[in-house]
Amino acid sequence: MRYTFFITVFMLLQLFSTGAALSLQWWLAPWSTFISKVAVWVIVFAITNILLALSVKRAFANSYRWVSMWMLIMHFIMLTALVISIFYGGYWLLSSFTSVGSMQSIRLEVGLRVLALFTFIGLFVYALYSAYVPVVRELRIQIDKHLSHPLRLALASDLHIGRLFGNRAIDKLHKLLIDNRADILLMPGDIMDDNTQAFNDYNMAANLAKLCAAVPYGVYATLGNHDLYGHEQSISEALREAGVQLLNDEVLRIEHKGDPLWLVGRFDNHKSQRVATTDLLAQTDMAEPIILLDHRPSDIMEHSQLPIDLQVSGHTHNGQVFPANFIVNAINRIGYGYETINQGHFVVSSGYGFWGIPFRLGSRAEIWLITLTGNK
Known part of the structure; x- marks a missing residue:
């Protein structure tokens, strides 16, 4: 290979x-x-x-x-x-x-x-x-489960925090979350650009901690493939110390204005042994809203058969540079964007940061602002 x-x-x-x-x-x-x-x-x-x-x-x-x-x-x-x-x-x-x-x-x-x-x-x-000027994409989703109050959910995948994408980008994300009154932030993988060297050298922990403190119902993340290239422990520690709640093959029940909500996070499939989605869902109450963070969108069709209300993913960068966006959309059921399949809603983001070099063509740095509503 x-x-x-x-x-x-x-x-x-x-x-x-x-x-x-x-x-x-x-x-x-x-x-x-x-x-x-x-x-x-x-x-x-x-x-x-x-x-x-x-x-x-x-x-x-x-x-x-x-x-x-x-x-x-x-x-x-x-x-x-x-x-x-x-x-x-x-x-x-x-x-x-x-x-x-x-x-x-x-x-x-x-x-x-x-x-x-x-x-x-x-x-x-x-x-x-x-690459450096993100757009906010707004989406409204209604699920067939009880939610008495709308949840404003921000999605920022693939930050790739490093020397070329650091404190300014974190502060800009902080401002976008406040301006758009986000209740919660989800980051499904590739938070760091392979290691924590630049994160530590430029004291990005302080900026990330301020961001986490400003989100009313917390910041939740899973690890992507770039977080698992030999520095999983240091990346995990740095994120947790800044206030990010990691969900690595874990489930967590939170409440939003009295409404229960399940967050399910999966390791990226770069991890040779990870828990099956069905085993993670078995730990939840499937009658309550379930949101899955899965870095890659490769299992979307399997997940569309499960009682998952919303899956958020990244990884593809929407190709990052044209014409690679056609390739990622050809090899994935959803290479980029939003789609409803059966009862599930699936969002694949192009990412807030970038990989390698700070250029995007036919792709745009972005966050998604998803207003989640349900039955009252």
């Missing part, structure tokens, strides 16, 4: 390098020579494979971020070329019906290259904005 993953990444990087080199050749065409054309290919492939080798050797901390960043740059170069090719096609279609002078043709060639530069910069700015 490990070798298969490496070969897949290697082949993808070579494919991206080919596309990026061809796109750059077009952009440099008016000023290029044979030597410069060769140089483009050599430089692009050299950067790709040197970064890949350094990442495999783990020559420096977070080397995968550099590979990811370079891959994103190449991806945006190719997307830019795709956009410009549409304008290019329009130009050739127009020129086939009208007479276009040589001077006009030169101006258009230069104009298209200027447009390509601004398109490339625009993609970066927009992707950065989408």
Whole structure:
């Protein structure tokens, strides 16, 4: 499996390098020579494979971020070329019906290259904005169980707290919860970005503790795959000390204005031995509202056959960068969004943070504000 993953990444990087080199050749065409054309290919492939080798050797901390960043740059170069090719096609279609002078043709060639530069910069700015400026998605759900008062439930998955996503992001989430009068916050996994080093270095515990204290009915979380990559204990301790109540293969009965409510939390399936959902539900009163926190949305169809009123998940990031959103939606029953299946309601968030590098395209940082109502 490990070798298969490496070969897949290697082949993808070579494919991206080919596309990026061809796109750059077009952009440099008016000023290029044979030597410069060769140089483009050599430089692009050299950067790709040197970064890949350094990442495999783990020559420096977070080397995968550099590979990811370079891959994103190449991806945006190719997307830019795709956009410009549409304008290019329009130009050739127009020129086939009208007479276009040589001077006009030169101006258009230069104009298209200027447009390509601004398109490339625009993609970066927009992707950065989408990663750091979250949107609040509101949803109203009615369940067929007793709830005498509406519950305002906030969902923030996949924070990936680390060096690139820290105190400002926590404070912004704090403000969003207050502004939207959230009663409770659920965080279904990937709270930390692999470890607690940045969390400790920048004293994020104080900011997270203030957030937890501001939520009237508490903050509840489960651990995702990135929380289980060798630092489960330190991550769990840091979250609990800040006031987060972890539900790792556990159930908890709480009350909201006199109404009982069951919270069920599952370990991510990266944990080789985790409790089955049916065993966890056996510990609840199934006549009362049940909310499940499950990091991955991979078991949604099985859970739709169980007496679960609401499941909240994350993990997919809605692909994070286009066109990966099509892939996650193809391999999951719900790769992103909200759907009702049988009597259950299922929400899969794209996440409040991001993985690896701070860019999103075709995906947006978000929290969900779910107003849960029932029978009175």
